[in-house]
Amino acid sequence: MENFKFELDAVDGRSRAGRFMTPHGELRTPVFAPVGTQATVKALTPEQVESTGAKLLLANTYHLYLRPGPEVIAKLGGLHEFMGWQGPILTDSGGYQVFSLSGRREVDEKGVTFQSHLDGSEQRFTPESVIAVQEQLGADIIMAFDECPEPYDRAYNEVAMGRTHAWALRCLAAKQRDDQALFGILQGGIFPDLRAQSAEFIAGLDFPGNAIGGLSVGETKAEMNEMLEVIDPILPEDRPRYLMGVGSPDDIVEAVMRGVDLFDCVLPTRLARNHAALTRQGRMNLRKALYTEDERPLDPDCKCYACSHFTRAYLRHLCVANEMLAGSLLSIHNIHMLIDLTHDLRLAIESGSAAAFAEDFRRDYQKHRPEGI
Amino acid sequence: MENFKFELDAVDGRSRAGRFMTPHGELRTPVFAPVGTQATVKALTPEQVESTGAKLLLANTYHLYLRPGPEVIAKLGGLHEFMGWQGPILTDSGGYQVFSLSGRREVDEKGVTFQSHLDGSEQRFTPESVIAVQEQLGADIIMAFDECPEPYDRAYNEVAMGRTHAWALRCLAAKQRDDQALFGILQGGIFPDLRAQSAEFIAGLDFPGNAIGGLSVGETKAEMNEMLEVIDPILPEDRPRYLMGVGSPDDIVEAVMRGVDLFDCVLPTRLARNHAALTRQGRMNLRKALYTEDERPLDPDCKCYACSHFTRAYLRHLCVANEMLAGSLLSIHNIHMLIDLTHDLRLAIESGSAAAFAEDFRRDYQKHRPEGI
Numbered sequence: 001m002e003n004f005k006f007e008l009d010a011v012d013g014r015s016r017a018g019r020f021m022t023p024h025g026e027l028r029t030p031v032f033a034p035v036g037t038q039a040t041v042k043a044l045t046p047e048q049v050e051s052t053g054a055k056l057l058l059a060n061t062y063h064l065y066l067r068p069g070p071e072v073i074a075k076l077g078g079l080h081e082f083m084g085w086q087g088p089i090l091t092d093s094g095g096y097q098v099f100s101l102s103g104r105r106e107v108d109e110k111g112v113t114f115q116s117h118l119d120g121s122e123q124r125f126t127p128e129s130v131i132a133v134q135e136q137l138g139a140d141i142i143m144a145f146d147e148c149p150e151p152y153d154r155a156y157n158e159v160a161m162g163r164t165h166a167w168a169l170r171c172l173a174a175k176q177r178d179d180q181a182l183f184g185i186l187q188g189g190i191f192p193d194l195r196a197q198s199a200e201f202i203a204g205l206d207f208p209g210n211a212i213g214g215l216s217v218g219e220t221k222a223e224m225n226e227m228l229e230v231i232d233p234i235l236p237e238d239r240p241r242y243l244m245g246v247g248s249p250d251d252i253v254e255a256v257m258r259g260v261d262l263f264d265c266v267l268p269t270r271l272a273r274n275h276a277a278l279t280r281q282g283r284m285n286l287r288k289a290l291y292t293e294d295e296r297p298l299d300p301d302c303k304c305y306a307c308s309h310f311t312r313a314y315l316r317h318l319c320v321a322n323e324m325l326a327g328s329l330l331s332i333h334n335i336h337m338l339i340d341l342t343h344d345l346r347l348a349i350e351s352g353s354a355a356a357f358a359e360d361f362r363r364d365y366q367k368h369r370p371e372g373i
Numbered sequence: 374m375e376n377f378k379f380e381l382d383a384v385d386g387r388s389r390a391g392r393f394m395t396p397h398g399e400l401r402t403p404v405f406a407p408v409g410t411q412a413t414v415k416a417l418t419p420e421q422v423e424s425t426g427a428k429l430l431l432a433n434t435y436h437l438y439l440r441p442g443p444e445v446i447a448k449l450g451g452l453h454e455f456m457g458w459q460g461p462i463l464t465d466s467g468g469y470q471v472f473s474l475s476g477r478r479e480v481d482e483k484g485v486t487f488q489s490h491l492d493g494s495e496q497r498f499t500p501e502s503v504i505a506v507q508e509q510l511g512a513d514i515i516m517a518f519d520e521c522p523e524p525y526d527r528a529y530n531e532v533a534m535g536r537t538h539a540w541a542l543r544c545l546a547a548k549q550r551d552d553q554a555l556f557g558i559l560q561g562g563i564f565p566d567l568r569a570q571s572a573e574f575i576a577g578l579d580f581p582g583n584a585i586g587g588l589s590v591g592e593t594k595a596e597m598n599e600m601l602e603v604i605d606p607i608l609p610e611d612r613p614r615y616l617m618g619v620g621s622p623d624d625i626v627e628a629v630m631r632g633v634d635l636f637d638c639v640l641p642t643r644l645a646r647n648h649a650a651l652t653r654q655g656r657m658n659l660r661k662a663l664y665t666e667d668e669r670p671l672d673p674d675c676k677c678y679a680c681s682h683f684t685r686a687y688l689r690h691l692c693v694a695n696e697m698l699a700g701s702l703l704s705i706h707n708i709h710m711l712i713d714l715t716h717d718l719r720l721a722i723e724s725g726s727a728a729a730f731a732e733d734f735r736r737d738y739q740k741h742r743p744e745g746i
Contacts, residue, residue: 122673314412321440325418
């Protein structure tokens with residue numbers, strides 16, 4: 001497991017600056033992974049993704065299993081080769097998508113039978129099959145199969161947690177490749193006792209990394225933060241912690257302050273395609289008429305390709321004219337913004353000023369940039 | 374007019390290799406201009422367009438007049454600054470779009486009243502207003518206002534040609550900036566005598582370049598070639614000739630063999646968004662199942678970014694999954710293919726082998742690449 005050594009360079013309060021080794025390079029944490037659901041970060045070439053500073057990409061097992069199929073990707077040399085990304089890649093287990101995207105589904109102790117959202121065909125995932133698919137895809141970091149329930153339904157969360165724990169054991173047993181780091185996933189909804197129980201169980205299995213599932217799925221930000229505080233003292237310090245599906249700039253800051261190292265989210269690219277830009281002072285809607293003749297870059301403090309080459313007026317024109325380039329440029333900006341935020345968080349942790357950084361961030365972010373600024 | 378000097382480096386039969394100086398750089402002809410209708414080549418950043426080898430872009434006056442408006446672009450420093458393209462730009466006059474895109478329209482001797490295709494509002498173009506708009510946009514090459522009729526209607530073509538000639542004079546009189554080359558446009562449908570008459574009239578007005586309008590609008594390839602042969606001996610040899618809205622690889626080769634220097638067309642980018650690729654052996658439909666596991670580049674002889682980085686299998690996956698990246702990568706390939714073709718045409722002209730080049734090209738292109746190749 002030399003490949004997956006995790007070293008902490010600095011700790012400040014609960015926040016951590018680490019390095020995680022993967023077969024495709026080192027990740028400096030905190031790290032944010034943009035999402036390439038179908039083996040492409042939407043609207044961007046790998047070169048453009050690289051220009052944002054992103055080091056780690058997430059791809060979705062559920063989507064790639066259905067199309068083009070893991071055997072196709074394996075035959076073409078695996079995901080890195082297939083999509084032309086030479087840095088580290090993480091695949092999820094498909095668990096979340098089976099519950100959020102598919103049509104009818106039936107869960108039993110052995111696995112989940114579900115309907116493809118593409119053609120309605122019946123499909124089945126088990127812990128073993130999901131590991132096999134992820135081994136065919138060939139990402140650096142792969143995930144255990146889990147069941148992600150409604151956060152507020154206690155009875156369901158108890159059952160789903162139990163199943164997730166049993167499946168974690170079976171995923172460990174099924175795993176064959178030693179050049180992939182399998183992360184366990186803990187669940188437990190918004191129930192502190194369940195979260196603690198799940199963290200203890202998953203931490204006890206000696207995964208090289210631990211993931212926090214079932215958050216950012218409808219609960220409040222305060223509830224998410226409370227769950228992170230419950231989990232933090234239980235998870236081993238010498239393993240990376242991954243908060244799945246998060247997030248927004250403020251969620252990332254709050255989670256880093258509570259000991260999280262790794263993030264992924266569709267937010268920056270999805271917002272981009274809806275013509276919204278992330279900044280440290282809040283979001284901007286680039287379609288607004290007040291930008292019609294605005295000669296400033298989207299964010300004057302940003303060094304991304306979009307901000308170094310184009311005015312708000314041009315971006316606004318592309319948005320209003322529904323040009324694809326709007327989605328590409330805003331995706332570059334939004335990913336860069338989150339990567340840049342994690343870089344600054346790391347610097348703050350290294351210099352022992354994480355709390356002050358978070359305080360400043362909260363003040364600016366909650367202020368919300370007046371649209372005209 | 375030092376800016377717009379045109380020099381012939383070589384002539385081979387009727388085909389020409391020239392250099393046209395513009396305020397934003399020299400164009401080596403034959404030259405193909407990709408189209409950036411709304412001040413963006415669809416789905417590509419200016420960097421990506423540059424990577425195709427493209428030197429000249431076309432933008433559409435009709436679209437930019439309606440949105441964002443020429444005054445906005447002028448205020449932001451003109452088209453080059455607005456869209457981040459530092460090379461030469463050509464704007465058309467909007468004449469063709471008024472006749473092909475707008476709703477109701479009424480033509481009179483003074484100009485055209487038309488309905489915006491965006492909001493139905495009533496708008497009016499005159500030769501004078503169209504020159505004023507193009508002076509606000511600030512392209513290097515601008516076009517006279519013309520009327521583009523059905524190619525087969527002789528009576529209409531006579532009237533439209535007369536109007537186009539009168540408007541050409543008024544455009545010349547209206548023009549104020551001396552850092553833009555105004556090209557005249559000849560019309561005449563598929564009628565050799567009208568084409569000859571129009572070529573003589575327009576050539577007599579001493580434009581720094583002459584454009585051929587009203588072709589590639591429904592007539593046969595044989596008729597287009599015949600019209601080019603009628604015009605060729607009439608147009609001055611020391612001025613560039615621009616065949617508007619063309620074209621396909623075969624049309625470009627045939628037109629170069631008949632004395633044309635300059636081309637523009639939406640074809641490469643439109644085909645790309647429909648998942649078709651141009652090659653010298655014909656078109657490929659990248660959605661076909663036979664590419665599912667094809668590890669070869671789209672075109673093994675191509676040096677574009679798409680062909681140097683990705684397999685047919687990956688491109689096919691992007692197309693079938695309707696990912697935006699498919700349109701971007703195929704646009705890069707298709708534009709590069711046409712630019713590369715004009716480069717090879719130039720080399721052939723310089724070495725006196727244009728006829729042989731065209732013969733070889735026709736044989737390969739008509740063969741049509743078996744899809745499995």
